[in-house]
Amino acid sequence: MSSLAIEASGLEKSFGDTKAVNGVDLAVRRGSVYGVLGPNGAGKTTTIRMLATLLRPDGGSARVLGHDIVEDADRVRGAVSLTGQMASVDEDLTGRENLILLALLLGFSRAQARSRADELLEAFGLTEAATRQVKNYSGGMRRRLDIAASLVVTPELLFLDEPTTGLDPRSRNQVWDIVRALRESGTTVLLCTQYLDEADQLADGIAVIDRGKVIAEGTPGQLKASVGSGSLHVRLLDPEQRPEAQRLLAAALGDDAVHPDPDPAALTAACPDADRGAEVVAELIRAGVRIADFALGQPTLDEVFMALTGRPAEETGEIELQEQAA
């Protein structure tokens, strides 16, 4: 048995004139959480739909858990689950009915299906909402039900397409906990996301995808290192002190690292890590610069894109338009 859960090479898919996926290669280890990171329209969903056998690739090939996604589509479906970007539960049914339906479709008896549904509802904190129609669920509840629906039998591989987009921080944390629990249980997870911090929190490996191509690949650490750093954001009590603060930051972190903010009292500087950031802030204070607040952040997807492609992350369509206009 191959140690890879997903091996894709040269996957391609076009819709009319749009090359949605343009030669994607992936290698995902069994038992890992793998992040696919990319902006709107990068081709994440199209890639996932091909791997989950919902779309036939125009070119290239892929094996999922050792099965060819075209020749052995049925075997693939027997081992994977998909939680799509759009909620893929029936809104007219209750949460419990949704889970029972899926359990029946997977071959459980009626009694087994009911008890499995109740077990999942409890595990996902949905017992109280079990008999309500899904159309009355909050976004977070809907997401959890959607993921639960993918776990009626624990799959060997789970596709998760942007599971936290549009969720509040609390719901997002709940989803993250679910992904961690899945990883512990040995399930491989392919996670599409637009958030670097999500991939960083959860993934063992990340592929950055842009305009249908993988443009960078590695561990979260490697990726962040290639981007350079996170950023240190400082806001001063007195805007008059900004030139001085800028000089001090440049001395400590390098001339290129510092750029003034639109906010006349603020500065942002590229900063390798949290320790260095704290030291630099302490230096500013010792030098008499009065600080209103400061924050250390990870690089955003935008910064990753800036570093990897030299342009900000934007929707593919728009970029094409700009190029045509130019």
Next chain:
Amino acid sequence: MTTTQNSHPQRQPSLEEAMHKALRSAPRPRRATPLQAALAFGWRGMLKIKHVPEQLLDVTITPVMFVLMFTYLFGGAIAGSTKEYLQYILPGMLVMSVLFTTVYSGVSINTDLTKGVVDRFRSLPVWQPAPLVGALLGDTVRYLIAGTVIMTVGYILGYRAEAGLGGVLAALALVVVFSFGLSWVFTTMGLLMRSPNAVMNAGFMGIFPLTFLSNVFVDPDTLPSALEAFVNVNPISILANASRGFMAGDVASSDVLIALGTAAVLTAVFAPLTTRMYRRA
């Protein structure tokens, strides 16, 4: 940084345990047979009727209103007396009310498609046409409800079938079988069009004129000859004739055969088309 730990200070250990337990205890059962899968989708159809009964209201109220309106407004003028007209119109109204419900097969498949549920179903290891076949089961229940409502209203207004209950049931059975055939046309449309509303509008735009240009409301002998020729070959007329025949006890077997044949042709053409398009959706 400590923020990640602080964000759920009282994470209930019970919930986490429940999660781990739920993830462990899910052995994969033997695959569902095609029949099991279709039955599960049939059950879904029933649940939809239970949770969204409005879908039935639309399609039963309209025919009931037509019965009342035509019988009491035009009945005297068309057939001499309202009582006689009711005897003529009711078997045709049965046809109309059940055929109207078939449009919903297309509406519901389109709703699934736009909501993303289809992705989930298609990613399951089940017999791929199961959702479509299972939907037929739910449809049958809708057809039977629509048929029962119209026959009950007719009975209350004074309609009596010469052939008794047996004749009514035979007519209903034929209409249901015909509707299976017709519903494939609407599922195909449901997979082609952009929104459930578009399917609904286009569906009724097709079925409304076809129903009016049939013998459901008037005896075609009274029509101009070109129109009469069309009305006489309209499958809805033939189905209505058969339905009247069953209820009156003098059914022409040619009408029944043509109705069944039409259903078979519609199924042969549109069922494979629907299945293919569904798989690619």
